[in-house]
Amino acid sequence: AQSVTQLDSHVSVSEGTPVLLRCNYSSSYSPSLFWYVQHPNKGLQLLLKYTSAATLVKGINGFEAEFKKSETSFHLTKPSAHMSDAAEYFCVVSEILTGGGNKLTFGTGTQLKVEL
Amino acid sequence: GAGVSQSPRYKVAKRGQDVALRCDPISGHVSLFWYQQALGQGPEFLTYFQNEAQLDKSGLPSDRFFAERPEGSVSTLKIQRTQQEDSAVYLCASSFDPAPSSYNSPLHFGNGTRLTVT
Numbered sequence: 692a693q694s695v696t697q698l699d700s701h702v703s704v705s706e707g708t709p710v711l712l713r714c715n716y717s718s719s720y721s722p723s724l725f726w727y728v729q730h731p732n733k734g735l736q737l738l739l740k741y742t743s744a745a746t747l748v749k750g751i752n753g754f755e756a757e758f759k760k761s762e763t764s765f766h767l768t769k770p771s772a773h774m775s776d777a778a779e780y781f782c783v784v785s786e787i788l789t790g791g792g793n794k795l796t797f798g799t800g801t802q803l804k805v806e807l
Numbered sequence: 808g809a810g811v812s813q814s815p816r817y818k819v820a821k822r823g824q825d826v827a828l829r830c831d832p833i834s835g836h837v838s839l840f841w842y843q844q845a846l847g848q849g850p851e852f853l854t855y856f857q858n859e860a861q862l863d864k865s866g867l868p869s870d871r872f873f874a875e876r877p878e879g880s881v882s883t884l885k886i887q888r889t890q891q892e893d894s895a896v897y898l899c900a901s902s903f904d905p906a907p908s909s910y911n912s913p914l915h916f917g918n919g920t921r922l923t924v925t
Contacts, residue, residue: 733849735813740895763924781849788814788855792838795914797849 693718695765695782697798705806708767710754712801714782717763723726723785725795726756730778739782742766752776777805809833811917818891819923828920829883832901836915839882841874842898844919849896849921855859889924913914 698713716722726743739750748760756767765782782798813830820826832839837858840852845855845865852866858879867874872888886893896919 701844732918734918735900736916744814783849789885792855792857792865793853794840794863795842795850796840796857799847800849 693722693784693786693796693798695724695784695798697780697782697792699801700799701774701802703771703804703806706774707771710767710772710776710803711750712767712780712782712803714765714767715763716765716782716784717775718784723793724756724758726750726754726765727781727783727797728778729778729781729800734770735781738767752782757783760785772803774805777803809889811899811901811915813917813920816918816922818921819925820888822891822924824889825885825887826889826900826922828886828897828922830882830884830901830917832882832899833903833915834880834902836903837879838902838904839876840862840900840902840914841882841884842900844896844898846895848902853884853897883892886922889922891924894922894924908914 694717696715696761726738727735728738729735738754739748739756741748749755754769779802781800783795785793788794814829818889839856841853844850848891854864855875871887873885898919900916902914
């Protein structure tokens with residue numbers, strides 16, 4: 692089975708400083724990896740996805756992530772945090788279901804706090 | 808509306824009661840998923856439908872959990888004889904095709920139903 696581990700349950704940064712949310716994955720084959728964001732009382736939103744076409748993936752709202760096979764990592768970064776980035780972030784791996792379709796396995800989440 | 812709609816938004820049930828949670832996916836979406844998100848945790852897969860067919864139910868925690876999608880659109884997740892450990896947010900997600908991991912057919916999540924069992 693595939694899995695992801697988010698190394699930090701909480702991250703706090705100052706507005707305008709870089710963001711780093713860490714994720715390691717475990718997979719027996721080339722994985723499909725994602726980052727989702729969950730704002731309070733809102734649905735989960737896809738930030739970006741690793742497709743194996745490029746190891747550096749750019750997403751929405753200035754976020755990007757780099758797939759590093761040697762380190763089994765897929766860390767999420769943003770050069771400059773904004774107050775609106777405060778939310779819960781989930782690293783996710785996709786697994787093909789026996790009956791068809793893809794199942795998403797979520798990490799435990801990282802709560803990002805952005806301070807003035 | 809344009810998004811995935813779930814109702815009720817909140818549900819409080821006494822232990823032992825049966826509950827039914829509804830999901831209205833985006834019109835025309837083939838794939839429908841249910842996830843369970845316990846407090847402080849990431850969502851966990853429960854079950855998957857492709858149209859009306861339930862192709863995977865490996866994530867359902869017990870036989871008290873039952874999901875259906877009889878006409879390939881609206882889905883209902885039913886929990887019988889609720890227990891306190893069933894307290895969680897239940898998320899529904901839909902996608903246009905069976906491979907919701909693609910950008911061309913992303914997975915759309917509803918806002919969830921928060922179930923509290925007392």
